Amino acid sequence: MRTSYRILYEGATGEITEKKSRFIANFRPVRSEAEALAFIEEMRKKYWDARHNCYAWIIGKKGEEKRCSDDGEPSQTAGKPMLDILEGEQIVNVCVVVTRYFGGTLLGTGGLVRAYSGAVKEGLKACKLLTVEPAKKIAVYTDYNGIGKIQYLLAQQEITTLDSQYTDKVELTILVPDEKIGKLNAEIREATSGKAEFLELEEVYYGILEKEVLLFSE
Structure with a gap:
């Protein structure tokens, strides 16, 4: 673990x-x-x-x-x-x-x-000290009807959005602490009636220094 x-x-x-x-x-x-x-x-x-x-x-x-x-x-x-x-x-x-x-x-x-x-x-x-936490980069794919609900959930759980792309659908790349992945996945699926896709991309570590999110590889 x-x-x-x-x-x-x-x-x-x-x-x-x-x-x-x-x-x-x-x-x-x-x-x-x-x-x-x-x-x-x-x-x-x-x-x-x-x-x-x-x-x-x-x-x-x-x-x-x-x-x-x-x-x-x-x-x-x-x-x-x-x-x-x-x-x-x-x-x-x-x-x-x-x-x-x-x-x-x-x-x-x-x-x-x-x-x-x-x-x-x-x-x-x-010195500047930093607590580094385990997390995953997650890709979330949704239609335009689901994006508002997803953004609301992300704000509630204080999830960082690393990237967003808007084409015929919406693709978000988010940073999710390990302990929040299961709950967030379930909530997104429930909020979008199972239409949103939730894809785990990469294990990383992250820290927050002066409100800036810093990523660290394994």
Whole structure:
């Protein structure tokens, strides 16, 4: 069964300071280990003079791939706390690199955990996150007598119309969340006395960002 998931749609940067140490968190959407590694290398080159560039990533609809690194910090004080924040927010297809410029004062293990976690939280505030839902593209064919009834049903269920063509009949391409397909099909057939055709075309995922519908392939 396909389920919804949450992704990093647009990355950002956040920064905090702890006892004069700077912690800079950079986020980027990634869909593969290669993309994550390339981003980490890019951050290492950008912040070449920093003492540490710690990272964490989660990839896959169900978070199948996960990795983190303390990059020289004491074990479990950087990468794992960063990964814990991402998991707690249930975000996938995300990579974060936290760069530390040492300020001269040791923070201790607890202080490091709080600082790296805090930098990730700060960066997330500026990121754009998106919940992605399973849906199908559906073609609906109807005559002109049925179009008004169908449009009324679509509006009632807040169904997005992706395309419409008006010739000797009407063809609508609509985006229907998985859980609404059966009910909508039955209602359209009832409203048009079985005259409308309801054809499932393609499985997709979709998200809504600032009222814009975004489509994602499998």
